Amino acid sequence: MNCRKTLFLFALLAAATLSACSGLPVTSTCTTNCITTSGNALLSVTLQAEPLTPPPSTNLLSYSLVVGGITLTPSTGNPTNIPGPFTFDLTRLQSDSAFLGTVQVPAGTYTSLTISLTSAEVTYCTVTAGVPGCTSGTVTQISGGASAPVFTFADGGLVLTASQQAGISVAVNIASTLTIANQAVTGIDLADATLSSVTLGPTHPSSLTSTQLDYLEDVTGNVSVNGNAVTIKTSTYGSLTATASDNTFYSPNCTILGLALSIACVQNNQVASINAILDADGTIDLISFDPISAASATNNDWLEGVVIYPTSGANRLNIVVNDADVSSSASVLPTAIPIGSPVTVLLSNSPAFGVDSQGLNVPGDAASFSFSSLLPGQAVAVHVLSFSTTGGTPTGILVTSDAVELRFSRVAGTAAQSGTTTNFTLATNSLPTYFDFITANQLVEFTSGTPPSTNSTNYDGVSSPGNITSGDTYSIRALYFGQNDTYPFVAAKVRQNPIP
Numbered sequence: 001m002n003c004r005k006t007l008f009l010f011a012l013l014a015a016a017t018l019s020a021c022s023g024l025p026v027t028s029t030c031t032t033n034c035i036t037t038s039g040n041a042l043l044s045v046t047l048q049a050e051p052l053t054p055p056p057s058t059n060l061l062s063y064s065l066v067v068g069g070i071t072l073t074p075s076t077g078n079p080t081n082i083p084g085p086f087t088f089d090l091t092r093l094q095s096d097s098a099f100l101g102t103v104q105v106p107a108g109t110y111t112s113l114t115i116s117l118t119s120a121e122v123t124y125c126t127v128t129a130g131v132p133g134c135t136s137g138t139v140t141q142i143s144g145g146a147s148a149p150v151f152t153f154a155d156g157g158l159v160l161t162a163s164q165q166a167g168i169s170v171a172v173n174i175a176s177t178l179t180i181a182n183q184a185v186t187g188i189d190l191a192d193a194t195l196s197s198v199t200l201g202p203t204h205p206s207s208l209t210s211t212q213l214d215y216l217e218d219v220t221g222n223v224s225v226n227g228n229a230v231t232i233k234t235s236t237y238g239s240l241t242a243t244a245s246d247n248t249f250y251s252p253n254c255t256i257l258g259l260a261l262s263i264a265c266v267q268n269n270q271v272a273s274i275n276a277i278l279d280a281d282g283t284i285d286l287i288s289f290d291p292i293s294a295a296s297a298t299n300n301d302w303l304e305g306v307v308i309y310p311t312s313g314a315n316r317l318n319i320v321v322n323d324a325d326v327s328s329s330a331s332v333l334p335t336a337i338p339i340g341s342p343v344t345v346l347l348s349n350s351p352a353f354g355v356d357s358q359g360l361n362v363p364g365d366a367a368s369f370s371f372s373s374l375l376p377g378q379a380v381a382v383h384v385l386s387f388s389t390t391g392g393t394p395t396g397i398l399v400t401s402d403a404v405e406l407r408f409s410r411v412a413g414t415a416a417q418s419g420t421t422t423n424f425t426l427a428t429n430s431l432p433t434y435f436d437f438i439t440a441n442q443l444v445e446f447t448s449g450t451p452p453s454t455n456s457t458n459y460d461g462v463s464s465p466g467n468i469t470s471g472d473t474y475s476i477r478a479l480y481f482g483q484n485d486t487y488p489f490v491a492a493k494v495r496q497n498p499i500p
Contacts, residue, residue, distance in 0.1 A: 041160035042282055044102040044167040045070060045082060046214045049093035049174055050196070050498050051412035051475055054430035057180045059134065061306055061320040062123040062340035063090035068116030068146075070100055070170070075109045075157060085118060086237035089322045089339060090174055094410050095477040095493050097169060097214045097460075099240060102282035110158040113151045113197065115170060117190040120144040123320050123340040125308060125434065126183040132436035133376030134308045139320065139342045144177070144188025151195035158197075165280040167200035167213035171498065198499045201280060205467070205500065207459040208277065215458050216240065216276040216284065217493060218408060218477065220292070222300070222328045223270040230266050230286055232274055235324040235337050242276040242286035249359065249451045251290035265291060271300040271325050273356075287451060290358065292325070300327040301384040303343065303399065304407055308434070311374050315347040317404075319380065332387045343397045345382050345404075347371070352403040355479065356381075359455030360447040362479065363487040369406055377435040378480050379407040408492060412475040416441040419468030421448065426474070426489075437483050444476055444489040461496030473497045 047067070052060070070082040082101040121143045125134030151170070160166055176194035179187035202210035221234040228244040244263050254265035266272070266289055275288040293300050305319030324337045353373075355366045374380070383403035389396050413426035425441035446465050449456040462468055477493040 039107055039162050040104045041107050041162065041164040041166060042102065043072075043105050043160065044200070044213055044278055044280075044282055045100040046097040046167070046169040046200070046216075046278065047088065047093060047100055048097050048169050048171050048198075048499075049090040050171050051094040051473070052175050054412060054414045054427075054473055056412070056432055058124050058183045058185055059127060059432050059434045060091055060122065060124050060174070060185075061134075061139070061308060062121075062322055063174060064088075064121045064340040065090050065172075066118035066120070067100075068118045071114040071116070072105065072110050073112045073114065074106070075111050077106060077108065080105045084116070087339060088237060090172060092218070092322060092410050093172075094412050094475040094497070095495050096217055096410075098237070099216050099278060099284075100170075105160060107160055107162040107164070109156065110160065111153060113153070113170065113195070114148050115151070115172075115193075115195065116146075116148050117193065118146050120177070120188050120190055121340050122178065122185050122188055123342070124183075124185045127433045127436075129433070130436065133310050133434055136309065139308060140184070141340060142185050142188060144190050147190035147193065149191065149193040149195055151197060153197065165282070167278070167280065169198040169200055169214060169499075171196045171198060196498065205461055205463045207463060211280050213278045213280055215460065215493070216242075216278055217458070218273065219276065220271065220273040220302075220323065220325050222325070223266060223272045223291075223295075224268050225263075225266045228263055230274065230289065232272065235326045236339060240274075240276065240284065242274060242284040244286040244289070247452050248286050249288040249453075249455060251288070251358070253291050254289075257291060257294050259291070265289060267291075267295040269295040269328055271302065271327075288358065288455065290356075298330060299332070299383075299385070300325060301331050301333050301387075302381050303333075303384055304379065304381040305343065306409065307374055307376050307378045307380060308342065310376060311371060314371060317345050317347070317374055317380075319343055319345060319382070322379070332384060334387065338397060341397055343399055346398060346400050347404070348385070348400060348402040351401065353405070354403070355406045356408070357479070358492060359449065360457070360479070360490050360492060361445060361487070362490050363481055363485050365485065366481065371404075373406075373482075374404075375480070375482050377409060377411075377432070379409045381405045381407050406479060408477045409480045410475065410477055411480075411489070412473060412497060413442075415468055415470050415472055415474055418470045419462075419465035421465060422446055424465065424468045426476075435483070439483050442483060442488045444478060444491050444494070445487045446491055446494075457491050458493045459495075460493065461499040462494070465494070468494065468496075
């Protein structure tokens with residue numbers, strides 16, 4: 001499929017508010033039909049981030065963190081390593097989980113976990129009260145050096161028995177690594193990183209079943225398929241392989257591209273987004289598949305980021321990059337993807353606009369999403385036609401684009417209302433100030449569906465929307481349509497912070 005057909009897909013997306021997506025990593029040992037051998041346990045590990053306490057003392061646009069690997073230390077015997085490196089944006093992991101690996105380990109007691117942090121780069125901005133978006137010229141990047149913080153397991157350690165299938169999620173407290181003064185991040189010290197561990201499985205509240213451990217969502221990249229095994233190669237942290245089943249939801253984009261609503265929609269060399277579930281036995285289930293372009297497309301380069309300034313002129317916007325999809329051939333993007341970098345996007349004449357609804361309940365005006373709909377705090381993906389470091393502001397990176405898609409913002413705040421079956425609200429004064437909210441509370445809409453026919457909002461830290469409690473902190477991954485819209489936020493994921 002050529003660039004013209006890609007634009008055709010987005011024109012239809014704008015009309016039908018269909019789907020597309022973004023980002024996750026490579027498994028270390030076990031990927032399918034994992035069976036623990038005698039004397040061993042099977043351990044799966046994910047990574048998440050604990051957000052700044054609402055209201056945040058600064059406006060974080062990106063927190064790029066390079067993880068060199070994980071080491072589990074037993075009370076006796078040799079340590080077990082999960083090697084890296086992986087690059088993650090911690091602002092995305094406020095609501096999402098990143099897969100680090102599944103390993104067989106000797107049964108026994110594990111006393112500590114060490115996470116090797118190679119480097120970090122934070123992008124933030126300051127804002128002027130009453131003005132939406134970042135104040136012009138204030139978008140700043142600051143770097144931090146390597147460290148290897150250690151987390152000590154409480155209550156006698158992490159005890160794993162022979163043939164046990166277990167999972168933990170390591171949470172990095174963002175605030176513990178930063179020094180913040182007057183909205184500015186003045187220092188990053190990874191040695192001060194406070195870690196915690198969440199035990200995954202049947203005792204952990206979520207909308208998962210008892211044999212499922214964690215959601216691995218919003219993963220985008222280049223596709224390869226072998227039978228029902230679908231692999232997504234990401235731009236910054238390896239590949240993720242998930243297995244399709246009769247319960248996999250296939251996006252209507254399959255139909256638009258002339259493909260079946262089945263595994264036949266999955267084709268080598270596509271760029272696509274997947275959502276998946278990590279099971280206790282180390283297998284990964286594909287719960288949704290959403291092609292962004294066809295296998296024959298010649299340019300599949302995309303950058304995704306948060307809008308930082310109000311739009312000025314009819315053909316220009318500014319984003320800070322959080323993720324990327326790199327074409328398998330003839331890519332125009334640099335080898336080192338500029339995660340965290342501010343980028344000026346120059347739009348071609350008559351660019352295509354769309355909304356990545358992923359089958360969620362969206363407001364009626366989503367069908368008319370356009371340049372005038374763009375707002376600070378929204379996440380968008382842009383199709384990259386050219387990339388240059390010799391023009392544009394504020395950092396000199398300039399890309400040209402012919403398509404813009406509304407994607408999922410990550411936002412943390414305080415619940416102003418307990419959850420109902422359809423929604424809850426976040427207190428305006430608990431949210432990042434670059435949104436410039438003026439109404440009292442922001443409505444967060446839920447979708448209740450049954451895959452594979454319909455999609456549904458996922459929950460972590462709470463088992464259902466009715467467990468959302470006023471006054472607690474929640475992170476959401478949501479489409480943001482604006483504070484005056486019928487549905488300001490449409491949530492694909494809700495996570496309680498810190499996770500109990």
